[in-house]
Amino acid sequence: xxxxxxxxxxxxxxxxxxxxxxxxxxxxxxxxxxxxxxxxxxxxxxxxxxxxxxxxxxxxxxxxxxxxxxxxxxxxxxxxxxxxxxxxxxxxxxxxxxxxxxxxxxxxxxxxxxxxxxxxxxxxxxxxxxxxxxxxxxxxxxxxxxxxxxxxxxxxxxxxxxxxxxxxxxxxxxxxxxxxxxxxxxxxxxxxxxxxxxxxxxxxxxxxxxxxxxxxxxxxxxxxxxxxxxxxxxxxxxxxxxxxxxxxxxxxxxxxxxxxxxxxxxxxxxxxxxxxxxxxxxxxxxxxxxxxxxxxxxxxxxxxxxxxxxxxxxxxxxxxxxxxxxxxxxxxxxxxxxxxxxxxxxxxxxxxxxxxxxxxxxxxxxxxxxxxxxxxxxxxxxxxxxxxxxxxxxxxxxxxxxxxxxxxxxxxxx
Amino acid sequence: xxxxxxxxxxxxxxxxxxxxxxxxxxxxxxxxxxxxxxxxxxxxxxxxxxxxxxxxxxxxxxxxxxxxxxxxxxxxxxxxxxxxxxxxxxxxxxxxxxxxxxxxxxxxxxxxxxxxxxxxxxxxxxxxxxxxxxxxxxxxxxxxxxxxxxxxxxxxxxxxxxxxxxxxxxxxxxxxxxxxxxxxxxxxxxxxxxxxxxxxxxxxxxxxxxxxxxxxxxxxxxxxxxxxxxxxxxxxxxxxxxxxxxxxxxxxxxxxxxxxxxxxxxxxxxxxxxxxxxxxxxxxxxxxxxxxxxxxxxxxxxxxxxxxxxxxxxxxxxxxxxxxxxxxxxxxxxxxxxxxxxxxxxxxxxxxxxxxxxxxxxxxxx
Numbered sequence: 001x002x003x004x005x006x007x008x009x010x011x012x013x014x015x016x017x018x019x020x021x022x023x024x025x026x027x028x029x030x031x032x033x034x035x036x037x038x039x040x041x042x043x044x045x046x047x048x049x050x051x052x053x054x055x056x057x058x059x060x061x062x063x064x065x066x067x068x069x070x071x072x073x074x075x076x077x078x079x080x081x082x083x084x085x086x087x088x089x090x091x092x093x094x095x096x097x098x099x100x101x102x103x104x105x106x107x108x109x110x111x112x113x114x115x116x117x118x119x120x121x122x123x124x125x126x127x128x129x130x131x132x133x134x135x136x137x138x139x140x141x142x143x144x145x146x147x148x149x150x151x152x153x154x155x156x157x158x159x160x161x162x163x164x165x166x167x168x169x170x171x172x173x174x175x176x177x178x179x180x181x182x183x184x185x186x187x188x189x190x191x192x193x194x195x196x197x198x199x200x201x202x203x204x205x206x207x208x209x210x211x212x213x214x215x216x217x218x219x220x221x222x223x224x225x226x227x228x229x230x231x232x233x234x235x236x237x238x239x240x241x242x243x244x245x246x247x248x249x250x251x252x253x254x255x256x257x258x259x260x261x262x263x264x265x266x267x268x269x270x271x272x273x274x275x276x277x278x279x280x281x282x283x284x285x286x287x288x289x290x291x292x293x294x295x296x297x298x299x300x301x302x303x304x305x306x307x308x309x310x311x312x313x314x315x316x317x318x319x320x321x322x323x324x325x326x327x328x329x330x331x332x333x334x335x336x337x338x339x340x341x342x343x344x345x346x347x348x349x350x351x352x353x354x355x356x357x358x359x360x361x362x363x364x365x366x367x368x369x370x371x372x373x374x375x376x377x378x379x380x381x382x383x384x385x386x387x388x389x390x391x392x393x394x395x396x397x398x399x400x401x402x403x404x405x406x407x408x409x410x411x412x413x414x
Numbered sequence: 415x416x417x418x419x420x421x422x423x424x425x426x427x428x429x430x431x432x433x434x435x436x437x438x439x440x441x442x443x444x445x446x447x448x449x450x451x452x453x454x455x456x457x458x459x460x461x462x463x464x465x466x467x468x469x470x471x472x473x474x475x476x477x478x479x480x481x482x483x484x485x486x487x488x489x490x491x492x493x494x495x496x497x498x499x500x501x502x503x504x505x506x507x508x509x510x511x512x513x514x515x516x517x518x519x520x521x522x523x524x525x526x527x528x529x530x531x532x533x534x535x536x537x538x539x540x541x542x543x544x545x546x547x548x549x550x551x552x553x554x555x556x557x558x559x560x561x562x563x564x565x566x567x568x569x570x571x572x573x574x575x576x577x578x579x580x581x582x583x584x585x586x587x588x589x590x591x592x593x594x595x596x597x598x599x600x601x602x603x604x605x606x607x608x609x610x611x612x613x614x615x616x617x618x619x620x621x622x623x624x625x626x627x628x629x630x631x632x633x634x635x636x637x638x639x640x641x642x643x644x645x646x647x648x649x650x651x652x653x654x655x656x657x658x659x660x661x662x663x664x665x666x667x668x669x670x671x672x673x674x675x676x677x678x679x680x681x682x683x684x685x686x687x688x689x690x691x692x693x694x695x696x697x698x699x700x701x702x703x704x705x706x707x708x709x710x711x712x713x714x715x716x717x718x719x720x721x722x723x724x725x726x727x728x729x730x731x732x733x734x735x736x737x738x739x740x741x742x743x744x745x746x747x748x749x750x751x752x753x754x755x756x757x758x759x760x761x762x763x764x765x766x767x768x769x770x771x772x773x774x775x776x777x778x779x780x
Contacts, residue, residue, distance in 0.1 A: 068502030079442075079450055086438075129504040131418040131459070131549075139441040238440035246437045 032402040035302055036374050037319050048372055049315025055364055056350050059357050063127055070356050071125050071133060074115055074336075081108035085280075086247060090254045092272040093265065105280035107337070110287050112141050113202075114339025119355045121150055126352075143206035143239065145231035152209040158351050162296060162303045162324030169296070170303065172197075172208050177391060178303050179400040190396045194389075201285040201292075206232050243277035287337070291328070294384040295344040297391060298326045299403035300377035319374065321348035322365075326377035328384050335359060345377060369409035376409035417506050417731075417739070419459030419497060419549035422483035432457060453547045454482030464546040465521055467538075473528040474574065474608045475539055476512060478521045481550055485522060487515055490585040491558040491578045491654070491681070495551030496524065500537045506551065506731075507534050510577035510681075512609075514584035525608060527574035554735070556754060557654065557681035558582075563591050564652035568645060570636070570665060572600040572657030573608075578681055579656060580609050583616065583623075592622040596645045600628040600636050600657070635661070638668035649673050656681040682734075682753075693755035698772035702726050702780045703745060711771050716752060717742075717778065718767040728767065728780060735769035742767055747776030 040048070081104050088101030117140030119125070125133045132138075139146050152168070160166035164180050171177035175194065176187045197204045210228055214220040248270040255269035256262070302323040309320060328334075328342040335342050335358075343358035346365055353361075369376040387403070394400050435444040448455040454463060462479040469475050488494065493510045509524035517523075526535045557578050563586070569579045576599055586592045601607040607627060617625040626644050628636050641648045655665055655678060662680055669678040697713030700720055709724035711717065718740050721728050731739030735753060741764045748759040749770040757773050759765070767780070 064502040066502070068499065076450065079447055083447065083450075126416075128499075128502055129416045130499075131416040131504075134416050137416075141441055235441075241437050242440050250438075 033302075033405040035304070035308065036323060036408075037304075037308065037316065040319065040372065042313070044372060045313060045315035045319060047315070048368065049313065049318055051368055052318045052349055053314070055361055056353065059350075059353055059361060060127070063354065067354050067356060068128055071116075071120075071128075071354070074111065075133070078108055078111045078116060081105075081111065089247065089273050089276050090251050092251055092276050093255065093269050098272055098276055102276040102279050102283075105276065106283035106287075109141060109280055109284040110337050113284055113288055114291065114341065115336055115355060116140075116339075117142065118339050118341070121146060122154060123352045124354045141239065142202040143232060143235050144202065144209055145206070145228070145235055148209040148228055148231065149205070152211065154351070158348070161321055161348060162301065163309055163320075164303050164305055166306065168208070168211065168213070172204065173212055175392060176395040177297050179395060179402055180303065180305075181395075183395075183398040187396050191393055194392050198286050198289045199282050201289040202281075206235070239281075243281065244274055247277060248274040290381070290385055291338045291341050293388045294328050294381065295325055295341060297388045298377070298379065298384040299387040299391070300326050300375065300379070300406050302405065318349055321345070322369070322374060322376075324348065326379070326384060329378055329380045332359075334381075366409055366411070370411060373408040375406045377406065416504065417495075417497065417551065419461060420486065420552045422457060422460040422481075423486060424457045424483060429457065452482075456482070460486075460550040462522070462548050462550050464542055464544055464548065465519075466544060467542060470525060470608050471606050471610075473606060474525055475528075476523050476525045477538055477542070478513075478523050479548060479550070480519070480521050485520065486553065488522075488553040489555075489558040490514060490581040492553050492555035492581075493578065494522070494524065494553050497549030497551060498534060498537065498542075498546075500533055504549075505534050506549075508554075508734075510555075510581065511553070512577050512580045512584075514581055514588055525574070525577050525580070527608070555681070557656065557679060559586075559654075560652075563593075565594060566647070566651045567595045568648055568651035568653040569595065569597040569599075570653065570655045570657070570661075571597070572630075572636070572661050573602075573606075575655075575657035575661075575681070576608050576613075577656075579654060580612075582654070583613075587616060587620065587623075592616070592620045595623045596626070596648075596651065597624065598626045598628065598636055598644055600630050600661075602631045603629055638664050641668065649677075652677050652679070654679045654681075693750065693752050695750040695755070695757065695771060695773045698747070698774040698776060700724075700772050701775070701777045702728075703777055704780055713750070713771055713773075714752070716768050716771055717749070717776070720772075721767070721780070726780070730768055733768045735766050738766060740767045741765060742778045742780035745777035745779055748773045749776060 037045075085101045085105035085108055088097045088104060091097035092101060117138065120133055120138045121135050121140065123135040126135050135150065157167055157169040162170060164170065164178060171181065174197075175190050176183060210225065210232075211220060215225055251273035252266045252270040256266040259265040304320060304324070309316065312320070322345060325344040325348040327345050328338065330338070330342055340355035340358045341347060343355075343362060346353075346358035346362055347355070349365065350358075350361075366376050368374070391403075432444045438444075439447060443458065445456050445458055454461050460481055460483055462481045464477060465480050466478040467475050468478070488511050491510075493508045495506055495508050497504055497506045499505075507526075509526055511522055512525040513521065513523035526538050528539045529535045555578070559582060569582075571579050579597070583592070583595075583597075586595070597613070599607070599613065604610070607613070607629075610627075613625050613627075616623045630636075636644070645651070649672075653669070655662060659682075662682065666675075666678065666680065669675045694712070694714035697711045697715070700709045700711065700717055702709065702721055705726050707721060707724050707726035709717075709720040709726065711720040715723075718728055718730055718733070728742075729739055733740075744759050744761060744763045744765050746761055748757055749765060750757045750773045752769050752771055759773075759776075765778075767778070
């Protein structure tokens, strides 16, 4: 297909000298790190765009049975984990089944949310033409209605990634995550509601999808808002009925039968199953929050002004995605549970590429970074998450500076 | 959106129970878990299991499929849409059903011919194994016998054009209604005659069935002028014709010139744009309400084709009235079905733009 020769096309001269601390003309001493975008010539950006396009085309030409088997197996694994968890939790009054059941259910929910839901709804598997594994028909076990999320995430966030004032995912409209955002006393509370958001992330995302700005400006009509609230209500009811009524009741019934009519143990079983389900939802939320906050908010990532990205070309879009995202290091199991969003850079370059391919193309992305003198943002989870929380704490207060940025990717250092 | 199989006939009680269980599976369906055990149990769409693959000729196989739920039934001569995964990608194709309705084993059969450069037929030919799961879409097609079986029949087929006719012949034979049937069938060589053994057996065993096999590799093609010699009373026979476009056009011309065109039934397995104006009507204007495009059709051009020539970007699939990828909601006006000439249209009706032409002014939500 369009698999042009990847190697040796980029020029190698001189990028490594242009380190990020290097303030060029027009920047004063206190200036923020210069965006590597400004260092590339239009021709280089165009060439880089072609190289990324070629990776995409090459992978898409190669998609086939191996990929289809992967997503089907992952979906099957999720359903088996759910069945195992629900069965174990029938005995939730005992410690071992409670622990095993809760762990299994947490894993299942994480898998369903990250590797399956997020990625299917991105359209990563639409090429299979399967009516069930399809972005238009999929629904996930979170509070966000599929349609609303697809709009706010796939369209708004992935198009306007890290453009200040346009990407509503920068701080989710409730947090000061970038020093360019004007300080307001409300942000003093952000360390606190950051913790709440962590635990109840799915609800935060659902409310975020409503788009507060559009409601205030009147861009979104009352009727539409009501309809969207109703959709969240439907999702909420689904989860509440399932996790907090139906399954606890089933456990209660099982306990009633097993204890030959003891109402006391039946009640206890209801409560312990409810607690297990609640715990699994919280675990999933904390995990999803952590992975997703590491995607764009670690120190390494750049944000952009609207002026910087005016008249952006396809190549420029790729560079912005590359600079605005950060990966998390880890093994295959970690990447699976992270929904491969630990390859956030690759995901932002190719949002519709099957997630299982990100690990395979990562070396080629790094090679492009090296040849064009661009950074490749990555780090271990504790480091990435640490810098995110440090930023949230620091920017709760007025002031704050843009953190120093890494230099061009150098293979031997990572 | 990706196409789905037909909704299976499932008892209301079972549906009610599954609905109740949904509280435990939301947002998934009980089906999603039942399918772990057996993918045929889906109540969302009809699926089938490949039971047997029988080699008919060096380039045709019959695939016997057992539907997961009771087969909704078909008329001999109709086709079914079949969805099958090949190399990870789901493909939909329409195949004539070659089995007669009501087989005792509950199976249905299709008999695809190998198209070496195709996607699906090479898979059905060499790679599919018994046990494979396929999706079964709706049964469609108007290439069927009238309810009252005509006294005298003529079938003309060439190559894999014999497939819908085989289903009709099998049904007639099973009901003992092969009273006076002539069949002219062409194939390149003796080995490439699909169903040759069965057709020849009918020829020797049934007094009411006469087969004329034309091996075109030796004797050339059947031309309209050969009819008088092969089947002198062809004008008096209700005729069913299925084969390549050239044969269809030549025969149709003969019937129009000196036969009774209303007695000729043709199965066209090809895009309707290529068919000319057999059932063309008055034509009219089309207002595509969503895209704001205005188009006009002379009556033989489908809504889809007219919209495309006016610059509208419209989604489509098969372009022959099978896949329903091109449907749009009719707001106002009447349309003519180019396959049958039937004029229809209710406001709010969803219609296939690829096989309907406007009959007067039409507004459609596309």
